Amino acid sequence: MSDPWVKLELDIAQFDAPCFEKYVTRCGADGIRLTTLAELGDTPAHRRVLYELNxxxxxxxxxxGEFYSFDEYVERRFAAAGYDPRGVVIALDGxxxxxxxxxxxxxxxxxxxxTGVRAAYRGRGISIAMKAFGMAFARESGATKVRTFHHPANANAIAMNRRLGFVDAEG
Structure with a gap:
């Protein structure tokens, strides 16, 4: 197999936001608040919490494999040219x-x-809610597509993205 990764793409104009708003609403009803790193404050302390969660x-x-050291994470996540704290959605329970x-x-x-949720909170639609909430950033940034890729054994992530409307990407 030359390329085992499952590459997916979503046309933002085709995203059915009203269909997924119920997940955002349900999170709120369950006491889960969705926000962004920009709204919380892109501080060294918050970057450390994001690192630990990631x-x-x-x-x-x-x-x-082994996760990055904190310094490597800072370089790969926060020093990257495409980084914008408005594009980092956080789900909070309190x-x-x-x-x-x-x-x-x-x-x-x-x-x-x-996209990830702590094990104790999985199965409640939080991933879908976060991704739906994050579509505002995608639109505001002028993007026309959202792209992602997954290991083929990561069936839950692939299924969640397909549910949101992602399709196989070419190339």
Missing amino acids: KECSADIPER DTWIGMAATSRHGDFVFNEM
Whole structure:
């Protein structure tokens, strides 16, 4: 197999936002607040909390390997040209960070870097809510597409993205 990754793409104009608003509403009803790193404050302390959350959620990615050191994470996430704290959605239960959906800008598309929810909160539609909430950033940035890719064994992530309207990307 030359390229095992599942590459997916969503046409932002085709995204059915009203269909997924119920997930955002349900999070609110369950006491889960959705916000962005920009709204919380892109501070060193918040970057550290995001790192720890990302590290925890990434442990379930098939064949992920060892997670980056904090310094490597800062370089890859925050120093990257496409980084914008408005594109990092955070799900909060009170003051506890329970989920993240991080995207970066790349010209006419937004790349979904990572979406993850702590194990105790999974199965409640929080990932879908975060990604639907994050579509505002994608639109505001002038993107026409959202792209992502997954290890083929990451069936839950692939299914969640397909549910949102992502289709196989070419190339």
